């Protein structure tokens with residue numbers, strides 16, 4: 001990274017990977033009184049699905065037959081997690097689409113009466129609805145953290161829409177019958193916030209300081225990641241969404257059976273309880289400094305993959321692989337495309 005001090009004392013940050021490309025635009029944001037210029041994914045577009053207006057970045061190449069990759073962010077992050085992944089894929093000829101999840105950025109609900117559910121079925125279906133709205137038949141799905149849940153669900157339930165899947169932590173589709181299984185003592189301290197978000201003070205604390213919560217979770221879940229205040233400030237803009245706190249807390253409340261799902265997803269939710277197999281070509285990535293889901297050699301999750309699957313441990317990386325190791329994340333997408341073409 002280069003740091004440039006301008007005559008006025010303003011700090012301009014430029015990620016070196018960006019000097020190679022002009023595909024993703026740079027947008028200025030104002031943070032803590034300093035004018036900062038960080039690369040972000042812009043401009044964004046909007047697509048209307050049955051329930052949402054989804055904000056998304058689209059590299060929209062002129063070549064209409066370009067392969068499509070859909071990149072899905074986690075919590076508490078924004079689409080800009082992928083700012084260094086996108087140019088690499090664009091240079092390889094991909095059309096890259098990066099949506100803001102429901103409750104994030106400018107993705108908004110069309111109706112006040114739609115339940116603000118962040119259950120796994122809803123998040124996965126949102127991606128398929130977005131593809132329908134954009135008339136995209138098939139894509140590679142890639143995600144980390146919540147994004148892993150999303151790409152797992154979308155790949156497992158709609159394999160005909162998915163040409164390959166890249167997922168951090170392999171497989172996170174939950175069978176609700178196991179939600180209250182008693183786990184080992186050591187697994188609770190790292191999932192502490194799941195339980196805080198079940199409580200009214202947890203909800204209110206997140207509502208009163210979304211950026212402070214992101215700072216805590218970024219630091220705790222990727223302990224050796226030296227993110228900048230500017231990156232945090234830029235991401236925190238995505239937390240100003242009016243549904244952010246409801247969606248963030250509902251994700252954990254629903255997973256721990258403290259909040260029911262949206263009845264309109266009941267059929268999909270029941271199918272997910274069976275923990276459907278992923279049949280599409282898959283590359284799975286376990287970061288070795290991730291705290292919530294410690295890295296594995298992939299053997300315990302092998303039973304969920306019925307198609308070709310390659311597993312890698314990502315060295316020197318916490319949960320946010322796309323920002324910490326953008327090359328690794330982009331290469332995994334190129335690798336899964338190869339796995340798919342080797343098969344067909």
Ligand SMILES: *[C@@H]1O[C@H](CO)[C@@H](O)[C@H](O)[C@H]1NC(C)=O
Pocket residue numbers: 063064065066067092093094
């Ligand atoms: C469009 O992109 C695909 C995949 O990158 C490539 O195979 C094809 O030749 C391109 N077509 C044109 C007209 O550039």
Ligand SMILES: *[C@@H]1O[C@H](CO)[C@@H](O)[C@H](O)[C@H]1NC(C)=O
Pocket residue numbers: 105106237238239240241
């Ligand atoms: C939403 O869109 C408005 C208008 O385009 C923009 O000013 C605002 O910054 C956006 N909000 C987020 C969270 O991106």
Ligand SMILES: *[C@@H]1O[C@H](CO)[C@@H](O)[C@H](O)[C@H]1NC(C)=O
Pocket residue numbers: 223224288289
């Ligand atoms: C972070 O880095 C330090 C020093 O390089 C190392 O000792 C420590 O184990 C790392 N933490 C994690 C969680 O990997």
Ligand SMILES: *[C@@H]1O[C@H](CO)[C@@H](O)[C@H](O)[C@H]1NC(C)=O
Pocket residue numbers: 296297298299300
């Ligand atoms: C993978 O890890 C498991 C323990 O979780 C171990 O039993 C197994 O031998 C390991 N496999 C390989 C190929 O290292």
